[in-house]
Each structure stands twice: as C-alpha cells, then as structure tokens.
Amino acid sequence: MSRKKVLVLGGNFAGLTAALAVRHELHGDVDVRVVAASEEFLFNPSLIWLPFGKRRPADITFPLAPTFESHGVDFVHAEATALDLDGRKVTTTGGVYDYDYLVIATGYRNNFDVVPGLGPGGNAYTITTLEDAIKAGEGWRRFLRAPGDIVVGATQGAGCFGAAYEYLFNLSHQLRKAGLKRQVKLTWVSSEPFLGHFGIGGLPHGEALLSMFLKKEHITPVMSTAMDHVDEGRLVLGIAVAVDVPWQTPTPVGIPKTGFPAERMAHVAARNIAAQIKGEPPASRKPFGDIPAVCVMDAGNNGVIILADKMLPPRKHGLLIPGPQAHAMKLGFEKYFLWKTRHGYVGLP
Numbered sequence: 001m002s003r004k005k006v007l008v009l010g011g012n013f014a015g016l017t018a019a020l021a022v023r024h025e026l027h028g029d030v031d032v033r034v035v036a037a038s039e040e041f042l043f044n045p046s047l048i049w050l051p052f053g054k055r056r057p058a059d060i061t062f063p064l065a066p067t068f069e070s071h072g073v074d075f076v077h078a079e080a081t082a083l084d085l086d087g088r089k090v091t092t093t094g095g096v097y098d099y100d101y102l103v104i105a106t107g108y109r110n111n112f113d114v115v116p117g118l119g120p121g122g123n124a125y126t127i128t129t130l131e132d133a134i135k136a137g138e139g140w141r142r143f144l145r146a147p148g149d150i151v152v153g154a155t156q157g158a159g160c161f162g163a164a165y166e167y168l169f170n171l172s173h174q175l176r177k178a179g180l181k182r183q184v185k186l187t188w189v190s191s192e193p194f195l196g197h198f199g200i201g202g203l204p205h206g207e208a209l210l211s212m213f214l215k216k217e218h219i220t221p222v223m224s225t226a227m228d229h230v231d232e233g234r235l236v237l238g239i240a241v242a243v244d245v246p247w248q249t250p251t252p253v254g255i256p257k258t259g260f261p262a263e264r265m266a267h268v269a270a271r272n273i274a275a276q277i278k279g280e281p282p283a284s285r286k287p288f289g290d291i292p293a294v295c296v297m298d299a300g301n302n303g304v305i306i307l308a309d310k311m312l313p314p315r316k317h318g319l320l321i322p323g324p325q326a327h328a329m330k331l332g333f334e335k336y337f338l339w340k341t342r343h344g345y346v347g348l349p
C-alpha cells in the first residue's frame, strides 16, 4: 500500500488534533501536512482575560512548527486560497499541495457585516482574535482614564454565547476592582430568547442561575434582541429574521462550535481517514448534537461548570455547578491544555 497523504488546513484546536491523531492512529505510516495561516497555536478561551492585562499574548500562544516537527508532521505557514476537490489539490500562498484526504479546520470568522459599525474602524471592540483582544485592551485602558457606561453584546447569529457571558462577568469583576462598579451602568444585549440559552437551548436552571448572576452584578439584560447598528458611543437595536437552526427563536441564535466539539470532530475525522487508509469503511460517526456539552464559564473570581450528556436537546442530564472552583478549574485547564497540545498529546482528554 503506497503511503497516503493527509492535508490539514488549520493548526489550532481541530487542525492540530486531527493531524497528530491520524499519525497516531496509523502509527506514523502516513504523510501528514498542516497548512495554517498562523504560525502559532492560540488558546482562544483566554482572550477574555487579555484586555485586562491578566494574560499577555505570549502566555496563551506557542509556536506550532516544533510541535509538528517532533511528531513527523510537515508544517507550512501559509493561507489556503483555493480548493480543487476533483483534482485533490489545494492552492495556498506557499504553493500547491496535493492530498489523498483533506481535513478543513480553518475555524470561525467574525461576520462584521451583520451589524454596521462593528469590525475594524468601527465603534465597538471584539475579543475573538488575538489582534482584536489586544485592541480591546487599549480600549479598556482608555476607558479607565475616562469611564462611561458599557454595553456587552452577542449579535444575531452569534454562536459562542458562553465567551460573551464570560467577558461580561470578567468586565464586571474588573470594574469592581477598579472602584468603578457603582458609577458604570453595565448592559447585556443578546439575541438569545432567554438568559442562559447559550445557543444550545438552555440547560436546567440555567435561566434562573444567570438571572441571579446578573442581578448580583447589577447588570441589565436586554434579551431576544437584534442589533441594528453601532454609532460612536451608542448601540441601536433592531429586529432580524430567524435563520435555519434546530429551533426557532424570535431573534436568530447560532450554535456554539466550541473547542471541545472541535476536538471531538477532529478525532472522528482522523479515525475515518485512518480506517480508509487501512482499507476499512469510515465508520466513525458522531452527530454534533450528541457530543456532550462540557464547558467552564468564567466570571473573574467565580464561574459555572456546564455539563450535559448532549449538546442539543433532548437530553437526559444537564447540570450547572456555580462557584469559585469553576474559576480555579478554568485556570488549571488553560495550563493543562497548553501543555498537552504543545507536546502533541492529543489522545489525552
């Protein structure tokens, strides 16, 4: 059997996991190449702390090349620009690469077009990329010199509400530490139909728990709302149209394709590629809705551990465990995950 070529686009949670897992599944008897637009792994969940100076970029990144090199994976720092699926070739800014199996793990993009006034040169900050979070940090330092009211929001079509809640609660925590909690009005604007929907239909007692958290933090919620546009210093709300998701909500919400399901999907892809290379059928399957929901929502010095047997309902079990241990767990997980991925131990949980 000639050695097969697996080409992976993207080198973060899913790409790194798929590349190393398929090498592992086939005991190294496969050529794996990763093409990624970034030279570094980024632990995106810690971007919630970066604007407040709780993390520096170097704390949450590491260079990808040594990790791939030490596991016999060819790493190309380039951007894929065109796919030729019939010809089994990918054009990149670093050359054209052919493949027998292709894994596309290029992650999420911000859709700034959904609300005029968001995005580069706009009137709001985002924390979804390293560059954006660094800019949000500049905004935070400017705010400290001239405080005003703050709105944190998750737009119509947003998918990762957990991250937005985390940022909201961390912001509230930092306002208190800066002695500004009383004078700054903090508002939460979300397209979710109710507090704690999270894009996954909510979890038992989630709405009550989130309501309690917001009340305790004196945060005003504005729910089931679409943003129309963002002016300088002013968010204008509007109504949007529902899009195709497993349920209908008055304002469309996305589904959170977070790090945990990204890794799970990468393992399924790796197992199916390995099976086919071994001449077996690609039998590994995991519908997205059946992946367990495992998440820690950080709140600065507190948080909530979110566990459910399935990402999407109907579920048998779902549990929210609030308390400071959630924050400690998030800190520990960041260190563990960066250690695990840097060394390529993708088989570890």
Ligand SMILES: Cc1cc2nc3c(=O)[nH]c(=O)nc-3n(C[C@H](O)[C@H](O)[C@H](O)COP(=O)(O)OP(=O)(O)OC[C@H]3O[C@@H](n4cnc5c(N)ncnc54)[C@H](O)[C@@H]3O)c2cc1C
Binding pocket: 009, 010, 011, 012, 013, 014, 015, 035, 036, 037, 038, 044, 045, 046, 047, 048, 078, 079, 080, 081, 105, 106, 107, 108, 127, 128, 129, 160, 162, 163, 257, 258, 259, 260, 261, 262, 295, 296
């Ligand atoms: C602030 C924040 C907090 C979060 N918190 C959590 C959390 O607590 N728990 C959780 O599970 N998830 C969390 N997430 C979500 C999690 O970060 C994502 O689900 C995860 O990053 C998805 O991994 P991925 O590998 O699919 O994509 P990404 O991490 O987006 O990686 C994409 C990769 O593709 C590369 N790439 C992109 N375009 C190209 C191209 N054209 N050619 C080649 N390479 C390309 C990029 O350089 C990168 O290497 C959070 C996200 C944010 C923003």
